[in-house]
Amino acid sequence: MRTIAIVGFSNSGKTTVGAAIVAEACRRGLKAAVIKVGHPTATAQPASSPQPPMRDSDRLAAAGADPAVFRTPAGWQLQLAQPLEDRDQPLHIPAWLNLALAGVDLLVVEGRRVEGAPLVQTVGADGACKVAREQCDLVLENVPYDPLPAHLLNLIGFSAD
Helix, strand or coil: CEEEEEECCCCCCHHHHHHHHHHHHHHCCCCEEEEECCCCCCCCCCCCCCCCCCCHHHHHHHCCCCCEEEEECCEEEEECCCCCCCCCCCCCCCHHHHHHCCCCCEEEEECCCCCCCCEEEEECCCCCCCCCHHHCCEEEECCCCCCCCHHHHHHHCCCCC
16 A cells, blocks of 8 residues: 655645545545544543533543444544554554555555655645655645646656646
């Protein structure tokens, strides 16, 4: 399975680029999957919190459900009480998730580096970089890109049409 990681500050275009990569993979007949690493504040609130949790999934997880599995009309959602590694460390993908990803041709990880995977950084209009440019395989500025640039396609292992 090919993997590519996308990092950048909020609203810099990570999801835009990730969605474009997934769409391109699907257009090429490949199966794509995404892992989105949330912001550190995107956690379930404890039951004793003065503000009620915003979603039912947060309320059930805060009550102690682990795992909490939700079936929606659009599909399945799984929430595990597993603390996130230090944000400066590459994302560790657990064995059980690798099993669930069997048959996936391309994995896009948004929000964290992955050991051995190319690292793309998106940079918004303010020019701020989350990761030093020299640590990235590619820096994309002023997203969105349509079509995807040839150097990004090559980085993923796609030939430019």
